[in-house]
Amino acid sequence: MKITSAYASTIPISSSIRNAFIDFSKMDCTILALVSDVIVDGKPVVGYGFNSNGRYNATAIMKDRFLPRLLGAEPDSLLAEDGQISPAKAWQLLMRNEKPGGHGERSVAVGVIDMALHDLAAKIAGVPLYRWISDNYGDGDPDEDVFVYAAGGYYVPGKSIGDLQDEMRVFLDAGYDVVKMKIGGADLAEDITRIEAVIDVLGGDGSRLAVDVNGKFDLTTALEYGKAIEPYGLFWYEEVGDPLDYALNATLSEHYAPPIATGENLFSVHDARNLLRYGGMRPDRDYIQVDPTLAYGLTEYRRVQDELARHGWSSRRCVPHGGHQFSLHIAAALKLGGNESYPGEFQPTGGFADDAVISNSRIAPGDRLGIGLEGKAEFYRLLRGLHS
Numbered sequence: 001m002k003i004t005s006a007y008a009s010t011i012p013i014s015s016s017i018r019n020a021f022i023d024f025s026k027m028d029c030t031i032l033a034l035v036s037d038v039i040v041d042g043k044p045v046v047g048y049g050f051n052s053n054g055r056y057n058a059t060a061i062m063k064d065r066f067l068p069r070l071l072g073a074e075p076d077s078l079l080a081e082d083g084q085i086s087p088a089k090a091w092q093l094l095m096r097n098e099k100p101g102g103h104g105e106r107s108v109a110v111g112v113i114d115m116a117l118h119d120l121a122a123k124i125a126g127v128p129l130y131r132w133i134s135d136n137y138g139d140g141d142p143d144e145d146v147f148v149y150a151a152g153g154y155y156v157p158g159k160s161i162g163d164l165q166d167e168m169r170v171f172l173d174a175g176y177d178v179v180k181m182k183i184g185g186a187d188l189a190e191d192i193t194r195i196e197a198v199i200d201v202l203g204g205d206g207s208r209l210a211v212d213v214n215g216k217f218d219l220t221t222a223l224e225y226g227k228a229i230e231p232y233g234l235f236w237y238e239e240v241g242d243p244l245d246y247a248l249n250a251t252l253s254e255h256y257a258p259p260i261a262t263g264e265n266l267f268s269v270h271d272a273r274n275l276l277r278y279g280g281m282r283p284d285r286d287y288i289q290v291d292p293t294l295a296y297g298l299t300e301y302r303r304v305q306d307e308l309a310r311h312g313w314s315s316r317r318c319v320p321h322g323g324h325q326f327s328l329h330i331a332a333a334l335k336l337g338g339n340e341s342y343p344g345e346f347q348p349t350g351g352f353a354d355d356a357v358i359s360n361s362r363i364a365p366g367d368r369l370g371i372g373l374e375g376k377a378e379f380y381r382l383l384r385g386l387h388s
Contacts, residue, residue, distance in 0.1 A: 001085060001124065002075035004044070005035045006067045007386040008112075010057040013346045017154035020184030020216035029349055030057040030108070033386040034070075034116045036085075038124050047120025048373050048383045049112040052293045052322040053346040054264070058109035066094050066109050084124055087117040091299040103267035107296045114297020115326050115371070123370040129326075130365045133333035137302060145364040146331045147338035149210065149235075150174070151323060152345065153181020153198065161197045167344075168201045174343055175358030178235055180210040183225070184217060192228060199232060206232035213240045215265065219248045226256040236261040236287055244271075250280030261287035264321030267295040269303040276311045283313045287337065291321040292330055305334060323350050325371050332365050348379035 009031055015024045032049040039045075051058065070078075073093050080086035094110050122132035134142035150171035153164060164181070171179050181198055183191040195211065202208045211234055217225065222240045229237065236259040241248035243265035253260055260281070266272055272290055275281060281288070288308065292301035305315060316337040320327040323342035331339040341358075342350035353366055353375030366372050374380050 001036055001038050001079070001083070003034050003070065003078070003085075003120075004037050005387070006071060007033045007035070008059050008062050008067065009386060010059045011348075011382055013053055013349055015345060017156050017345065018185060019154060019182045019212070019214040021214045024053070024346075026056075027053060027346075028057045029053070030059045030062060030112050031349075031383060031386065032062070032112050032116050033383060034113075034120055035387055036120055036124070045120060045123050046387060047116040047118070047123065048371065049114070049116030049119065050293075050324075050349050051108050051112050052291050052324065052327075053342070053350065054321070055105075055108050055294055058105045058112065061105060062109040062112065066113055069094055069096065070113065085117060085121045087114055087121060087297070088299050090114075090117050091297065095296075100270075103271065103295075107267040107300075108294050111293045111295060111297040111300075114299050115293055118298055118326075119370040119373070126369060128329065128365055128367055128369060129371050130329040130332040133298070133329060138333050138335070143332045143335055145362045146328055146336075147178075147319075147361055148176065148328075148341040148358060148363050149178035149180055149319075149338065149361060150176040150343050151180045151212075151340050152343070153179070153194075154345070155182060155185045161194065164194060165197050165201050168198050171343060172201070175361065176341070176343070177361035178208050178210065180212055180235075180238075180340075182214065183211045184213040184221075188225060188228060191225075195229065195232065206234050208235060210235040210238060210261070212238040215239050215242050217241050219251060222248060222252050223255055226252060230256060230258060233258055235259065238262065238289070239264065246274060246278035246280075249275075250278060253280035253282060253286070259285045259287060261289055261319070263287075263289040264291050264294075266290055269300060269307055271295075272304045273307050276307065276313070283311070283317060286317065288313070288318045289321045289340075290318070291327070293322055293324075293326055298326075298330060301330065302334075325352055325365070325373060325376075328352060328363065329365050329371060348376065348382065351376070 122129040323340040
């Protein structure tokens with residue numbers, strides 16, 4: 001088989017929301033369709049990809065640099081021994097003649113292509129992606145469902161404490177047991193009021209609430225907030241300082257006993273290795289949030305998993321950022337600790353299939369072939385429009 005054409009474009013996923021660091025009024029996303037020469041029911045099999053929220057589109061460098069390498073390759077160089085597409089071989093070709101380091105927009109572009117290649121491979125094999133990943137990369141016995149938490153609690157102009165509580169009630173009614181909210185975009189006193197209001201909705205159980213700083217705090221502020229929130233026993237305290245300030249994270253871990261989570265803005269196995277070496281992360285309680293889509297794709301994420309294992313970490317301590325179906329399949333196949341979810345934000349890319357059911361904060365990846373983006377009607381309309 002071979003890839004006959006590729007179509008990439010940019011779509012908006014903008015919103016009036018903000019976290020402690022950025023607003024999302026101009027947020028956008030790259031979408032990709034890779035068309036193969038494999039015909040099923042009279043139509044070519046197509047693999048789809050897109051990037052997670054929080055990083056802007058990488059459409060230009062994808063079109064200028066990476067897709068020409070993919071389309072210009074000898075078809076046999078992209079195939080596994082069984083004659084089917086090999087995302088790992090394609091990844092090597094995409095990264096040929098690329099210098100080490102400089103992770104960022106490049107990692108997003110390659111991650112989107114890697115997603116589409118995995119979607120294509122699973123569709124050609126006639127299976128959902130999580131089963132393809134488990135059979136090819138895992139132990140052949142994937143999790144049938146995955147823990148998910150509802151991420152929200154953003155700062156919005158005019159949003160009251162009551163509005164915040166109502167938002168969290170909607171998440172609970174939708175089947176989520178654990179929720180996440182943003183902090184650091186207001187002063188400590190106001191954020192404590194917001195935290196306590198959400199804990200009230202959770203029946204007084206702080207262990208069902210995660211808070212996310214989005215990298216805003218310096219060390220002094222990180223410790224000040226940590227001291228104030230520690231008595232609540234929160235689910236986790238997330239990305240407290242700059243993602244590359246490993247010393248800050250290490251110092252925080254010496255003073256803050258409950259779980260810490262970070263890693264969504266680390267884009268390579270080398271970044272993840274440095275976090276494990278120097279960031280003070282504790283494998284018995286903390287969480288690693290590397291996002292496969294933003295970090296060169298599942299091909300690189302498997303290397304991250306290997307590195308974690310070498311440092312004594314369980315895959316169950318990994319809960320990827322992203323809140324979409326690609327990470328959901330990866331979580332089930334590689335037996336991760338869970339997956340983020342955005343029930344109300346970053347549409348049409350965020351969230352799961354339209355008919356997905358969340359119960360007790362767990363969700364099954366579903367039986368659609370590949371990633372199953374065909375089950376997200378609004379999003380699939382845009383993806384299909386790329387090539388039809």
